[in-house]
Amino acid sequence: MYVLPLILLSLDGVYSESHSLRHYYIGVSAPGSGLPEFTRVGYVDDQQTELYSSDTGRTVPVAPWIKENVAPEYWEDESKSDNEDEALFRHEVNIGINWFNHSEGFHFLQVKYGCDLRDDGSTNGYHQFRYDGRDFMYLDVPTATYIPTMAEAQITTDRWNSPDVRMGELEKITLENTCIETLKTYLKYGREYLERKVRPGVRVTGRESGDITTLYCLVYGFQPRAVDVKWVKNRIDDIPTDETTGVLPNPDGTYQIRVTAEVIPKDGDSYSCYVDHSSLEEPLLVRWEPKQHSPLAVIIGAVAIVLVFPSVVAVLIYRRKNHPYTAASNVGMREDEGHPGT
Incomplete structure (x- = not known):
């Protein structure tokens, strides 16, 4: 059951101080894989707002501030729309299997659809497709043209860009108008929650193995999601990151991340975890202190x-x-x- 979150993360976008409305559509080829055949997940910024699954056949609100402000009739209409998308995705997944000559196994089609509203009032839209985790095609919004990134997508993009279909023009209008208006409405409902700032906690530890010391920096309980975490030597020199968990969600809506680095300590050197977050007046430097006695x-x-x-x-x-x-x-x-x- 951990495949779905990994698929969602593979479509993750760049986070900033702007606001975004995103929908992730996922269709899979194997009903017995433990995943729904079709799923749609909605997000405003980094908070899940709604969910549709072919297992239930219904679209339901997830975020409390969405449940409180959106009428039940809206979710009935969304359920009907998602029912139609479910049938479409089944068809498209089968087409993809034929194009790639995949006769069996687990395969999936992903679509990321949404828009950004930046602090300066400018907007951005996106309609991106992936097959088995690889870029398949995308909409170039300024020109309203679908661009193939695989040879197998050429047939679809030619059809969608044709004068009698003009799919890109229709989606461009939706992304620049309907999507932005919906985002503004959602922001009005959840701005207090979405824009809250929670200061991170920081914990540093080290593990020695011969001459090498592995340093761990756990940063936890922060909101919003965007954060910069790294190890530095003598307070100024960046240390290459050996491993990172990436930013992970906590059940309470905050986030955590762990960053690891390997060093060979020398006399006079100091090592600190550098943390920069919008909740801080200035970045934190939390020093690692080696143990002197067992x-x-x-x-x-x-x-x-x-x-x-x-x-x-x-x-x-x-x-x-x-x-x-x-x-x-x-x-x-x-x-x-x-x-x-x-």
């Missing part, structure tokens, strides 16, 4: 003292009780020895 050795030493000390005390008491002289007689003996002849 906590395990300290614990073992403390336990040994606790265990040994009662035994030593017991031995001393035993010897004191069984010695022929008391403390007082010992003193008296030394005094007598100091005065011979008495």
Whole structure:
């Protein structure tokens, strides 16, 4: 069941301070794969707003601020539209299988459709297609022309660009008008939630293996999604990232990311995790401090003292009780020895 999120991430766009309305359509060739044959997921910025699945045959609101402001009749109309798209996608997936001569196996068709509204008031639209994760064709919005990125897409783009169809012109009008107006309406409903800023938490750790130390920086609980995280040496020198999880969603609507780097520490060098986020007045630099002492050795030493000390005390008491002289007689003996002849 983890295939669907991975497919969605493969269509992910560039995030900025502008706002976006995006729809992801996914059709698969194998009904027994554990995935719905057809899915549509709607997003405003990085927040899911709605979901349609062929398993249910209905479109439902997801974001609380969408549920509160959009009438039930709207979702009835959306369900009918998605029913029609489901039938279309089944047909298109089969066409793709024939074009690529795929007789069996798991294959999928993806479509990303949406628009951006930038802070300066300018807009941007996109209608992009992928087959099995590879770019297939896309709409060049300024010219209202579909461009093939695979030879197998040429037949479709020729038909959609033909004078009697002019699909690109119709989609250009929809993207530049209907899509933007819908985005503005959604922003009015959810602006308070969408534009909230939550400061990130940062946790740094390290693991030594021979001369190499692996540094981990976990940045968590931040909103919005856009963030810059990297390791730096001596507060200024960037360290190449060895691995990153990418930005991942949390159940509460915030995000997290972990960035890893491998270094060979030298005397005098310091390593810090650099974090820049819109919720911060200035970037954070969280320094990694190497461990000076092994906590395990300290614990073992403390336990040994606790265990040994009662035994030593017991031995001393035993010897004191069984010695022929008391403390007082010992003193008296030394005094007598100091005065011979008495």
